Amino acid sequence: MIKRMVSIGMLALACLCIPCSPVQAKDDNFSDAVKVIERFYRVKHKGIPFLARAGMKTVVTAARIAGGPKRRLAEVGSVKVAYFEDQDFSSGNGVVGFRAAINAALGATWTPLIQVSSPKDGEQVYIFLRDAGEKFNVLLITIERRDASVIQVTLSPSTLAKLLKDPDEMGRAISEEATSDE
Amino acid sequence: MKSLSQVSANSVWKIAALAILVWGASATATAQTARIQTSSLDHLAAKASESVDVNIDESLMQLAAKVFNSKDPDEAKVKHLVSGLKGIYVKVFEFEKEGEYVVADLESIRSQLRGPGWNKIVNVRSKKEGSVDVYLMTSGSQVLGLAVLAVDAKEIAVVNILGNIDLERLSALEGQFGVPDLSIEKPKRKN
Numbered sequence A: 001m002i003k004r005m006v007s008i009g010m011l012a013l014a015c016l017c018i019p020c021s022p023v024q025a026k027d028d029n030f031s032d033a034v035k036v037i038e039r040f041y042r043v044k045h046k047g048i049p050f051l052a053r054a055g056m057k058t059v060v061t062a063a064r065i066a067g068g069p070k071r072r073l074a075e076v077g078s079v080k081v082a083y084f085e086d087q088d089f090s091s092g093n094g095v096v097g098f099r100a101a102i103n104a105a106l107g108a109t110w111t112p113l114i115q116v117s118s119p120k121d122g123e124q125v126y127i128f129l130r131d132a133g134e135k136f137n138v139l140l141i142t143i144e145r146r147d148a149s150v151i152q153v154t155l156s157p158s159t160l161a162k163l164l165k166d167p168d169e170m171g172r173a174i175s176e177e178a179t180s181d182e
Numbered sequence B: 001m002k003s004l005s006q007v008s009a010n011s012v013w014k015i016a017a018l019a020i021l022v023w024g025a026s027a028t029a030t031a032q033t034a035r036i037q038t039s040s041l042d043h044l045a046a047k048a049s050e051s052v053d054v055n056i057d058e059s060l061m062q063l064a065a066k067v068f069n070s071k072d073p074d075e076a077k078v079k080h081l082v083s084g085l086k087g088i089y090v091k092v093f094e095f096e097k098e099g100e101y102v103v104a105d106l107e108s109i110r111s112q113l114r115g116p117g118w119n120k121i122v123n124v125r126s127k128k129e130g131s132v133d134v135y136l137m138t139s140g141s142q143v144l145g146l147a148v149l150a151v152d153a154k155e156i157a158v159v160n161i162l163g164n165i166d167l168e169r170l171s172a173l174e175g176q177f178g179v180p181d182l183s184i185e186k187p188k189r190k191n
Helices: A002-016 A028-041 A056-066 A069-075 A094-106 A157-165 A167-179 B004-033 B039-046 B058-067 B073-082 B103-113 B167-173
Strands: A076-084 A111-118 A123-132 A135-143 A148-155 B050-056 B085-094 B118-121 B131-139 B142-152 B155-163
Touching (some): A028 A076, A028 A148, A094 A135, A094 B039, A148 A157, A157 B058, B039 B103, B058 B085, B103 B142, B103 B155, B155 B167
Antiparallel strands (some): A111 B050, B085 B155, B142 B155
């Protein structure tokens, strides 16, 4: 239940950042997070702008959710994306080990907001927050059996608060839009 | 050589500084006592079919209380709901089959809730299977926090809310801010 909530909340965050161009990690803890995944699972990330494949429907949805294109753009800062595609994430010493590793790498400067794991399904979701002056940095890590991603975005307090309150509602709208033929 | 007035002034400042430190330390201690430590449960994540860990600290609670618009009826409700809260911490483990955890796994949580300040609220009714125990920490007339331990054969949920909280607010928070559905029946208002 909550896992779904978190997952679609992450999708919501990701979609809110579509207008920004994905970039490679070069600074702060974003690259630390990428490195932790690479070391733990012995995989290599790609600079694939996977969000670019999302299509216009999702962009439109993101705009609706944020209250219109202008408001959406105003709320979004920068985005960094690293994507791991078609690689094996079953190695390593399990969910508990990875959770400890990522918390150790980010814990000094980031607050772990939500951490969800489903070992049987091979799914893990981590959302970390960091104060960035008047806005907030959000670091999202998703790991599935064959794919993973690390996304860092900057959100306004109001967007973040809405996500804190009810990521399910925001995510459901995106989910419906993304699967519709309209 | 320092004059008497200088010495007195220094002493006053030192005493004031000490008082502030002591006050700060005691305030911090008070705030921390309602926080339940749940890291002893972390090893269950490996056995659980799903585990969820939510941490919304005081700064995020303040942010939520600040940004919601009082003029919007829906947002005003949320604003009111989270005002006075200093943190929401949730840990949930769902297991595929029974017997994946033992009673001893919960002892560290229960022992904290037997500690000073915590009182179990009796007559809490939940539609959930298993047991749902709700504890309130108070200091005089001030509510410092609340803890819920919901347990059944295939699920453990620990909810820890810091600040001014009661059953009605807890019930209203279900499904929001990471608080799971505890199916707690809303307390009847006294006439």
